[in-house]
Amino acid sequence: MRIAVIGLGLIGGSLLRALAAAGHDVVGFDADPETRLLARKAGFRVAGSVRETVAGSAVAALAVPLQVLPEVVADLYGYDGLVTDVTSVKGPVRHLLEGRRFVGGHPMAGKETSGFAAAEVGLFSGCAWVLCLEPDETDLGDWLLLAGMFTGMGARVVPATAAEHDTAVARISHVPHLFAAVLAQQLGGSPLAGALAAGSFRDGTRVAATRAELTAAMCGGNRDAVRAELGRLMGELTTMAAALDHPEPVKALVPLLRPASELRRAWPPAPGAAEKITARIDRLLELGRSGGWVTSVNGTDLVGMRPESGRIVP
Known part of the structure; x- marks a missing residue:
């Protein structure tokens, strides 16, 4: 699948590397010429503009700061592919992309360092990657496509609404x-x-x-x-x-102090046994609200886990 990554800092650069390692056809872009040069020297295909990057792609991943998103979204005019993002706030992005094929995302991964030079192919392995599901709004097929992509990179996909996130x-x-x-x-x-x-x-x-x-x-x-x-x-x-x-x-x-001590010593909770998860928005949101996550996606066959203490019948 051809995937465009817009923004090649720590998260975008790591996403570019991880998607390529997973076998996807990736092309990137960054507004900074030096960053584009670094990515090209690392062996990646880098376009010269947002429009050029997304042309022919099935998915466009936006990895730019929140304040830059309106400008990037304007450059997506006419693009009919699936759009996702990695922004740490989901409500404003949801409103900005209203009316488009959009599934908000946020990988809970990062470091105190930034930039393409800090990017790592394995940054998302084992991390929780929130994928937003909005009842009566999110296309479940689009959500499953991205969930399969990110679990294929080793992430744990957590379903949640933008407000819950x-x-x-x-x-x-x-x-x-x-x-x-x-x-x-x-x-x-x-x-x-x-x-x-x-x-x-x-x-x-x-x-x-x-x-x-x-x-x-x-x-x-x-x-x-x-x-x-x-x-x-x-x-x-x-x-x-x-x-x-x-x-x-x-x-x-x-x-x-005692409750905090007990909560911290019990975190992270031990995962329960793997279980089949019904591919329905309400069931997926139940999974996320219970602290659970999706580990693999094969069409509409989902496997998930949740903390041992909170099992919900799928």
């Missing part, structure tokens, strides 16, 4: 990026803190090394969900601060 990623990705940024600023003006920082600081601040523009784009693009989640977490931090004012702060903190 945006709420979930605010909780486990976007707000953690903001927290990491605040934590990383503890290094400012304190050489001693920098000398003493070790594992917990490193793990808690890793994503603070992400380019500020990328973090701002994903948090700003999902601002309603991020604001709500940020407010909830600040409320919990206020509760912990109040516990420090307790006459016995250790005793007051333990019940606040």
Whole structure:
């Protein structure tokens, strides 16, 4: 299948590499001439424009920042192939591509480094790749086509609506990026803190090394969900601060900290046995809501898994 990849940064470049390794006919494009040159030197076919890239392709994957998408979508005028994307916010992209053959996507993979030079053929192996399903809107055949493509690259495809995705990623990705940024600023003006920082600081601040523009784009693009989640977490931090004012702060903190300790030690949950999944939008959304994912697609024959604790009869 011929697939066009628009945007050849870390995610787009890794997608180009993974699709080629899986045997697809791929062609890429990036607005940056240096990036195009790097991709050509790596042996990939790279076009000179968006229109040239998508010509004759069955699928166009958009791997550009959210703020650039309107310009790229305008260049897709007349293209009747299937469009997907890798943007970390799904609601605005869904509205932008309304009326087109579109299935929103978001691979939960990445690094603190960026650019085509950082791309890896195996970046998506084992990662959760959200593919959006909107009742009465998404074409199930298009969804299955992409699910087969991404599971063929080793990803775990998670069905969800755009709204469900945006709420979930605010909780486990976007707000953690903001927290990491605040934590990383503890290094400012304190050489001693920098000398003493070790594992917990490193793990808690890793994503603070992400380019500020990328973090701002994903948090700003999902601002309603991020604001709500940020407010909830600040409320919990206020509760912990109040516990420090307790006459016995250790005793007051333990019940606040124990649930988090138990949840983190139980994550990620062990997968249950493989099971056949009915190729219906409602059943697929049930799978995603239970924390499950699709592991393989053969036509309308789907195999999936879910955490051991939450099995649903297909």
